[in-house]
Amino acid sequence: MEIRKGGEGDLPVILGMLDGAVDWLVARGRTGQWGTEPWSARPRAVERVGEIVRSGTPWLAEIDGQPVGTITLSPEHSPYVAPPPEPEVYVHLLVTDRRHAGRGIGAALLAHAVAEARREGVGLLRVDCYAGDDGRLVEFYRGQGFEPTERFTVGDWPGQLLAQRV
Numbered sequence: 001m002e003i004r005k006g007g008e009g010d011l012p013v014i015l016g017m018l019d020g021a022v023d024w025l026v027a028r029g030r031t032g033q034w035g036t037e038p039w040s041a042r043p044r045a046v047e048r049v050g051e052i053v054r055s056g057t058p059w060l061a062e063i064d065g066q067p068v069g070t071i072t073l074s075p076e077h078s079p080y081v082a083p084p085p086e087p088e089v090y091v092h093l094l095v096t097d098r099r100h101a102g103r104g105i106g107a108a109l110l111a112h113a114v115a116e117a118r119r120e121g122v123g124l125l126r127v128d129c130y131a132g133d134d135g136r137l138v139e140f141y142r143g144q145g146f147e148p149t150e151r152f153t154v155g156d157w158p159g160q161l162l163a164q165r166v
Contacts, residue, residue: 001061001062001063001068001103001105001108002061002062002063003059003060003061003062003108003112004059004060004062005057005058005059006053006057006058006059006060006070007053007058008050008054010053010058010070011049011050011053013060013067013070014049014053014058014070014072014093014095015039015040015046015049017067017070017095017096017097018038018039018040018049018095019038019039019040020097020098021095021096021098022034022035022036022037022038022039023038023098024098030133032132032157033130033132033133033137034130049093052072052074052092053072055074055076056072056073056074056075056076057072057073057074057116058070058071058072058093059109059112061096061105063100063103068096068099068100068103068105069094069095069096069097069100069106070093070094070095070096070109071091071093071094071109071112071113072092072093073089073090073113073116073117074089074090074092075087075088075089075090075122076090077090077126078092078128080128080152080154080159081126081128081150081152081159081161084124084126084163086124087123087124088122088124088125088126089113089117089122089124089125089126090125090126091113091125091126094110094127096109106140106144107144110144113125114145114164117166118166122166123166124163124165124166125146125163125164125165125166126149126161126162126163126164127141127146127161127162128160129141129159129160130157130158130159130160131159132157132158138160138162141162142162144164145164146162146163147162147163147164148160148161148162149161149163
């Protein structure tokens, strides 16, 4: 697996992975996280993904030249969480191609995020995620060295903010 810097031209690939994750979640009856409609079919979602990619730095994990995961790193936190008292690197849009599940792609992208934060001299890495259903996503981030800091809701969507010192 190789991780390469992406750009705005990778938006279709990023949206495709998000759409694939929605399909995977829906097939398992887990519609609370992202609903049932593909990201690419929702104009506001497409616009928001574009904003995140343009304001941050997207990275793509590839196996044999094929994209299998993505993460966008930004100095800007999500608008629904409080700003930290120090500079941060914020994780957005971490998603992997579910056909390659279990190969450590998400963990590799998060390790890359830690390395990028260190390279930038930033000591705080934060991420937010869906905290509903069985809490497996929160546990995934805990397993990657993040600690829960605060819970929040956006409408009826339960979220968890997590942080890691780097």
